Amino acid sequence: MRRRTTRLACVLVLAVLVVAGVVPTARAATTVLTNYLVVSPAPGPLAATVTSIRAQGGTVLQQWPEIGVVVVESQRADFAHDLRGDPGVLAVGATRAMAAKQPYRLVTDAAPAGPLGPGTTGGRDETEPEFAKQWDMRQIGAEKAHLTTDGSRSVTVGVLDSGVDPTHPDLQANVDARLSVGCTNDGRPDTRPAAWQPTGSGHGTHVAGTIAAARNGVGIIGVAPNVRLASVKVVDEQGYIYPEYAICGFMWAGQQRLSVTNNSYFIDPWGLWCASSPDQQAVIWAVNRALAWSGSRDVVNVAAAGNARWDLAGSITDKGSPNNGTPTERVTDQRCVDIPAEGRDAITVSAVGPTGRKAYYSNFGHGVIDITAPGGDAWLNWRDERAAETDAIYSTLPGGTYGWQQGTSMAAPHVTGVVALLRSTRPELNAGQVREVLLAQATPKACPVKYDYTGDGRPDAICTGGAGEGFYGAGLVNAAAAVTP
Structure with missing residues (x-):
């Protein structure tokens, strides 16, 4: 996958700006492991939403009951289509336009973060x-x-x-x-x-x-x-x-x-x-x-x-x-x-x-x-x-x-x-x-x-x-x- 940096709202000097946009999401022709956001009708407990997700073969990755949102992983091409309208589900959307997920890699050689400094009051x-x-x-x-x-x-x-x-x-x-x-x-x-x-x-x-x-x-x-x-x-x-x-x-x-x-x-x-x-x-x-x-x-x-x-x-x-x-x-x-x-x-x-x-x-x-x-x-x-x-x-x-x-x-x-x-x-x-x-x-x-x-x-x-x-x-x-x- 090519690395694309223009999504950050920054332009390196002498770099070319790349315009980015949107097309309608099509039903996937192939099955890939990718992520979805599932939105419940209202913030609060997500038990009904999670039950519906699992019934459609989705794996819950993260729950945000404060806002009624669940992050889900699925390999089923029809996952979003089939989940829409189920109990506890207001909306479902693929977060990556049905692109396959890349493996998460945690770099292990992080620099030690020191304590906060004493601070300053002002000056020239x-x-x-x-x-x-x-x-x-x-x-x-x-x-x-x-x-x-x-x-x-x-x-x-x-x-x-x-x-x-x-x-x-x-x-x-x-x-x-x-x-x-x-x-x-x-x-x-x-x-x-x-x-x-x-x-x-x-x-x-x-x-x-x-x-x-x-x-x-x-x-x-x-x-x-x-x-x-x-x-x-x-x-x-x-x-x-x-x-x-x-x-x-x-x-x-x-x-x-x-x-x-x-x-x-x-x-x-x-x-x-x-x-x-x-x-x-x-x-x-x-x-x-x-x-x-x-x-x-x-x-x-x-x-x-x-x-x-x-x-x-x-x-x-x-x-x-x-x-x-x-x-x-x-x-x-x-x-x-x-x-x-x-x-x-x-x-x-x-x-x-x-x-x-x-x-x-x-x-x-x-x-x-x-x-x-x-x-x-x-x-x-x-x-x-x-x-x-x-x-x-x-x-x-x-x-x-x-x-x-x-x-x-x-x-x-x-x-x-x-x-x-x-x-x-x-x-x-x-x-x-x-x-x-x-x-x-x-x-x-x-x-x-x-x-x-x-x-x-x-x-x-x-x-x-x-x-x-x-x-x-x-x-x-x-x-x-x-x-x-």
Whole structure:
């Protein structure tokens, strides 16, 4: 199986963005061992649901009675079809478009995670050696916020991603191993360090640095450098984020009462999940239940809008899904959504470059984008032969290194960091109130007069909404305002 990394809402400098989408789910012609989500009519005891599952030959892997969802394994091609309508079953959906499961592999040489550091109160960011490269922090006023506070140790950010390196000198003081977990073994929580540390991708470590790289005179500074980080690994060894992984992450966040989660990915294998498909509708319902439940536990969930240059408020021609098999082109409608970005109560983040203009790759859409943040734009001069990596986002990478990446993956953690600052300075606010204040404090950005990125005389995207909502939502996230009484 080819490894595909574009499902993470990140674009490596000089990399090609791959558009991903959706096609109707067909009945499988062959029998493969794969996973399903079974949704019960309501949250609560799942005895009737489990009985029906087993009667159809399914094996229960994980139960979430809080949201009425069961993760199931079956080798029967007609499993979902035959289970629909049985007692205790509202919906059933294959999570992998009927692709065969790959064996789970736990890496055994995990690095020991040290204790939390003493923490910091605030200071001047110029003392961090690499701060000059962090145009993004200056764009959102983070260095002004840090003159007041670095955030509170009582705030924990869940990084739902490819794992966070707990030994990185800019992260080790802030990674809380007690709250970290792996979710890639069929969506079952695994707290062993090997299950939540990065093995094949530095994406999660890069995201974590933007959120909370420590004030320590080493490297860079994060938006909220004194908050704690929980590594919640939802990316498997093949690079996929299947629905059961993401659901496990949201449920873990709610169970542990994390303050905020960062979700810089879209859920595989569909770039857009369509309610017109029984399989995909079941997944949409299950993910939305998990998001809503975590929200009811006072978790704020932040999500990247994606990098396909799509107008998420309109019809989309999607040529790349399912991305774990043979893609088929489909024109989608408003029954099709990007999850978790368009999931229930998620704060959806688009990306801008150093000039504050929408990054060329960023998805957009009036009524979809909530807020924008720096994600990098290495092709600000489209006619240049080479991208300017310094126009991307500089952050931490595994092995104590640093590097440049760009994408809405890099924009979302700026918003997550500001949410962490808000939860530090105004702990009396609940999750819904935090969202309201975050959007109210954003710096409004109007639509550009003409968005002609390539300079060919034709608009490359249409921004709608008088105050720029189609590209920027409420506007540019504002770290300085988040710490102002």
